[in-house]
Amino acid sequence: MMMQQSHDMQAFKDVLSKSKHIIAVAGAGLSAASGIPTFRGAGGMWRKYNAMSLATPEGFHENPSLCWQFYHYRRETANKAQPNAAHNALGAFSLPSIRHLIAPESSFTLITQNVDGLSVLALEKALESATDADLNVEQPKILEMHGRLFDVKCTKAECGHVEFNRTSPICAALQGTEDLVEANAMDPDIPRADLPRCSKCNALARPGVVWFGEMPVHLDTIEGLVGRADLCLVVGTSSTVYPAAVYAEVVAENGGKVAVFNLDRSEGDEDANFLFLGPCEETLPEALS
Ligand code: BJW
Numbered sequence: 001m002m003m004q005q006s007h008d009m010q011a012f013k014d015v016l017s018k019s020k021h022i023i024a025v026a027g028a029g030l031s032a033a034s035g036i037p038t039f040r041g042a043g044g045m046w047r048k049y050n051a052m053s054l055a056t057p058e059g060f061h062e063n064p065s066l067c068w069q070f071y072h073y074r075r076e077t078a079n080k081a082q083p084n085a086a087h088n089a090l091g092a093f094s095l096p097s098i099r100h101l102i103a104p105e106s107s108f109t110l111i112t113q114n115v116d117g118l119s120v121l122a123l124e125k126a127l128e129s130a131t132d133a134d135l136n137v138e139q140p141k142i143l144e145m146h147g148r149l150f151d152v153k154c155t156k157a158e159c160g161h162v163e164f165n166r167t168s169p170i171c172a173a174l175q176g177t178e179d180l181v182e183a184n185a186m187d188p189d190i191p192r193a194d195l196p197r198c199s200k201c202n203a204l205a206r207p208g209v210v211w212f213g214e215m216p217v218h219l220d221t222i223e224g225l226v227g228r229a230d231l232c233l234v235v236g237t238s239s240t241v242y243p244a245a246v247y248a249e250v251v252a253e254n255g256g257k258v259a260v261f262n263l264d265r266s267e268g269d270e271d272a273n274f275l276f277l278g279p280c281e282e283t284l285p286e287a288l289s
């Protein structure tokens with residue numbers, strides 16, 4: 001029998017209140033209201049820039065100058081951005097003291113594909129009003145599966161040094177190049193010696209994000225959480241990039257429920273139990289309150 005899809009917020013809240021192992025799988029739409037461009041769709045970055053030159057290890061090694069300018073631009077944009085109401089709703093829901101009023105005795109982890117760090121900032125803000133019970137929770141609250149924009153990673157395998165670095169600009173040679181990126185007129189010739197270097201061994205450094213063909217991070221933990229989840233919220237993702245694209249499907253196959261929050265239709269949303277079309281910065285605060 002065909003499943004009837006619901007758009008009823010109260011019916012969703014009833015399911016939420018009975019769920020015990022809740023996960024959210026988020027994508028670029030979560031940060032759209034914070035002024036961070038998405039990748040696909042109208043205005044998406046992969047419409048204007050070549051993903052294969054900028055978001056693959058091969059593209060980086062071919063031309064680290066172009067790649068670093070793109071990630072410098074992304075760092076500058078993220079540095080100026082603030083969490084929006086959707087990040088804040090997820091941040092508050094991560095605190096047991098708040099969540100247990102909505103979904104008693106449940107666990108919750110946010111699995112995000114975003115690299116901008118805004119969910120972490122929102123959680124830090126929520127933790128400012130946390131109770132002791134909130135602080136003692138051991139389970140991971142946020143898993144940034146595509147890495148972090150502000151991690152800078154050594155390209156030398158023997159070194160492997162990774163450093164969290166929010167410096168703006170990350171090096172003198174990149175200063176002002178964000179305007180060239182905006183105009184899609186990047187300079188392909190910044191000498192390697194002038195690009196970010198490893199602070200330990202001085203080899204060329206790279207952004208600490210996960211590119212196409214690379215293994216996402218925290219996969220073991222994520223697979224464990226997906227395997228036991230009884231509710232999966234899919235927030236602001238086109239659900240076209242693997243492995244994140246399959247998590248909702250796995251939860252559904254295991255008998256769990258899926259709720260999609262997206263501005264527009266997305267891959268596989270016809271199979272979700274709940275579909276809330278609209279800006280997640282509006283739908284999510286209502287759903288998680
Ligand atoms: C709103 C909104 C609002 C807007 N409110 N909503 C063929 C078949 C199957 C797989 C493959 C294949 N060929 C290659 C692969 C593997 C590849 C892949 O999936 N490719 C596909 C393109 C086909 N995947 C990989 O290589 C991954 N690694 C991997 O598979 O390792 C092997 C392995 C893993 C596990 C088990 C076994 C083996 C790595 C993928 C790395 C992706 N990297 C990027 C760049 C990261 C760094 C950076 O940020 O620059 O990650 S690409 C880009 O896409 C970025 C994103 O995280 C990712 C997902 O995009 P997202 O978030 O969904 O954004 P959009 O723009 O697509 O969608 C935004 C959505 O928001 C839209 O739906 C809007 O409607 C919505 N929206 N405003 C609500 N206000």
Ligand code: ZN
Binds near residue numbers: 156159161198201
């Ligand atoms: Zn190094």
